[in-house]
Amino acid sequence: MKKNFYRISCVLAIITALIISGCSTQNLPLTKPKIKIKIQSAMVNIKPQPTEPIEISITSLHELDTLFDKYQYSSEDWEQGQRELPRITFEKMTDDWQEDSQNLPVETKKSLFFRLMAPLILMANENIIREREIVKHAALNSLELKQIALKYRLIKNKSNTITITMRQTLLKKVDILPPSLALAQAAEESGWGTSRFANEGNAFFGQWDFSGDGMKPKQQRKALGNYGVARFDSPLASVKGYMLNINTNDAYHKLHVVRAQLRAKHQKITGLALVDTLGKYSERGQDYIDGLREMIRYNNLQFVDNGYLADNRLVHLTSEE
Template sequence: MKIHFSARTIAFALTSCLFIGACSDVLNSSKSEQLMTNPTEVNITSIDDLNALFDKYQYNDASWDKGNREVPRITFAGVDERWAEGSKSLPVEIKKMIFFRLMTPLALVSNENILREREIVKNSPLDAEKLKKIALKYDILENKTGNLDESMRTALLDRVDILPPSLALAQAAEESGWATSRFAQEGNAFFGQWDFSGNGMKPLNQREELGDYRVARFDSPLASVEAYMLNINSNSSYLKLRVLRSKLRAKDKAVTGIKLAGTLDNYSERGQDYIDGLRAMIRYNKLEQMDQAYLSDNKLIHLTTEK
């Protein structure tokens, strides 16, 4: 995906269209805390700057083709309406490169959080407060006064599990229109999740039979990815995904985006057409390679666009 093109084009598309900055989400494990706090700010003014950053961390085609799947910790604050307009003049492959390379670290950081929670679920006493907190988060416990048993721990482990980055990337691209949708611009909503609290963003053509639903807004793209994964891991609509994932793990088989996509007929009214579209996107863009990706040990990088 390393493609060189007009610095003038990328300067407009990237530096004026992407609001890149600090993110408040911080992991709780000691090592992750060290990596995610006191971030390094890197100012990006051109495609050369961005490619130089990617090259510094071997996050480029040359390294990828050699089998390196290490991804640096990079975050950004969001996009605005200028990205939707500016990206129209970009070659499709360039737009995809920017989108995937900035979204992949967010998927991996979100999975890192889930793995930390999974260790707590595996190893904590049943009366541990930190375990109960996770059980509440994933809707295994209904209230703080409830008690856990081993069967509930097992049920919790079926939920507290990672999702293939390939699936997250394909759905983010599909649901946000490559970060050009109004919801992505106004509320960092990359996955089209609904909100019935009244605090979300109202669709222009809201369907009355579904009630006063809105699209959930988030403080950052990372928060959107984390909420998406929690939704998949806790909502009854996606039980089939969790069952398949557990079966694959029990048989020591790979959990891939292509496989799990087949369970998401409830994610969209398009049903099987939606599934087929996700699988086509994963295959065409070779996103399953991302399922072998892992985060590097670099400190968190905040991209900025100061002149």
């Protein structure tokens, strides 16, 4: 998905409102990044990040270009072999994005969406890798291990005993989701970030909520009960919620098994390898799977499975008061 950087720069003025509202639009061609985290190794060296992000207000195209240049995040950098994605977050998709994205060339809109979401997916996976290392190496009676077991619904309270067998079960659940798969599902479920649910509640993956606090669809099916679409505080929280849902829900047991088999064979965990396991994610079944596979291939998303994060301090783009 290589695109001319100057072409994208021309349309950036249209989406300035999106950026100013807290969105980091990654205006890069979707090329072939690579993952730096050594997910097959016994230990993963992940540098701790400062708690507080750097907040930057973007008010002009020049400021955005300067920011991208600072983090070597331009088309030219990528064409020269730079494969890092900077740690950038944004607050929400705005009403302006819903309207303005309709005026963008399709390929440009897709590139912008993928650039927004890709760093979030890698950051969520990085957190899972940290948890996985605890599961692999912590003592069975450690508090950290029990907290993860609670989070992943393996035990009901901290007084429960964790066995070696339970550790192995937990390792099947605490694992990454391929960025290509997450990007394809986010695009499909949120309409490239233009859906009402993405706008109102940072819901990029269409997760259901039966607590009564979810966003109500316009046409509810009474047979399914009092349900809604889960809302999240941020797009990053939505990504983390999606991954936790996939990793804890027994409906995706097949994905857990296939992913564990790939690890056992020292093979890469890719979106194309796991996409066939998501038949229960949508009522569309096989048509949904076929659509995700086509999206991954057509947009060359499989290359993002090799993407890696830069070591920069987290950048959060904000608007001026």
